[in-house]
Amino acid sequence: MHCLFYLGRACILPLIAPSSGSTLLGISSIFTMYEGVLYSVGLPMALIALLREETHDQLLKASHTDYLTGLGNRRWFFEEAERHIHNTRADADIFLLAFDLDHFKAINDRFGHAAGDEVLKLFAGFARGIVGPDTILARIGGEEFAALVSCKSDADASAVAQAVVSGFAEIVIDRSKGLGIKATVSIGLAQLSRDGNDLAELLLAADAALYRAKVSGRNRIEPAQPSAEGLGNVLPARTRKYRATLP
Structure with missing residues (x-):
């Protein structure tokens, strides 16, 4: 979503900005700022969630596995x-x-x-x-x-x-x-x-x-x-x- 947002901004904004004036540029700048803040916060949280899920799966598998034979316990x-x-x-x-x-x-x-x-x-x-x-x-x-x-x-x-x-x-x-x-x-x-x-x-x-x-x-x-x-x-x-x- 982050990439698509910047791709759309780079492709569409230059086409409509000349006819819309500075108002559209100001709104676009505000949206860009908020999107950047959300991205910088959301990405680490998503990575932490993925890491926690992977760790949980590994612990669950270990709790169900016999350490010596590798079979289920x-x-x-x-x-x-x-x-x-x-x-x-x-x-x-x-x-x-x-x-x-x-x-x-x-x-x-x-x-x-x-x-x-x-x-x-x-x-x-x-x-x-x-x-x-x-x-x-x-x-x-x-x-x-x-x-x-x-x-x-x-x-x-x-x-x-x-x-x-x-x-x-x-x-x-x-x-x-x-x-x-x-x-x-x-x-x-x-x-x-x-x-x-x-x-x-x-x-x-x-x-x-x-x-x-x-x-x-x-x-x-x-x-x-x-x-x-x-x-x-x-x-x-x-x-x-x-x-x-x-x-």
């Missing part, structure tokens, strides 16, 4: 998953994959926490590559991750989970002095509507399935079962943890 997962489930059609197939890295404490104890961090970052990048860039994937605990995926069928969801299990088991993380770290992951799989009607129920069903995968030998997938509610006495600590942290 627990808070972000709950917010996005709740919104996604709420906006999903009743006939859509939505699945929750609950991931837990096997024997992660042993990896930390044997190779050190720096190596454990590498395993977490590697899994985050690998899982993101399998589930796709638009899938809601987050690190929700120390070595625990969760993904909310849309698939055409239960077989497709199982195929995605199997790709994560099989592919990650084949990765060897090279360390100095010739050491190599191999890690595996267990997955619990639950489907919206079939295993739970909201995020809380879906998380509990997937976590119960994940528990069965861990006690059945790890490095495997376990689907949720209709009797998952009955495992509440078997999984008191894990179920209370999820229930306590749900929004």
Whole structure:
């Protein structure tokens, strides 16, 4: 607007000033003065507003991001998953994959926490590559991750989970002095509507399935079962943890 004002003044005023006399020049000078004052005040305010908005966006993104893996954090997962489930059609197939890295404490104890961090970052990048860039994937605990995926069928969801299990088991993380770290992951799989009607129920069903995968030998997938509610006495600590942290 500032440029257009001066462009119009430079092009139009010389054409009409000779016939209008000094009165038009005086009015034009007053408008030019006020416009210059408004511009000198408005521009810094606009720049400050833009800077504040950019800073706010950066802080908001940081509050929703896991610093180590770059994935969304627990808070972000709950917010996005709740919104996604709420906006999903009743006939859509939505699945929750609950991931837990096997024997992660042993990896930390044997190779050190720096190596454990590498395993977490590697899994985050690998899982993101399998589930796709638009899938809601987050690190929700120390070595625990969760993904909310849309698939055409239960077989497709199982195929995605199997790709994560099989592919990650084949990765060897090279360390100095010739050491190599191999890690595996267990997955619990639950489907919206079939295993739970909201995020809380879906998380509990997937976590119960994940528990069965861990006690059945790890490095495997376990689907949720209709009797998952009955495992509440078997999984008191894990179920209370999820229930306590749900929004």
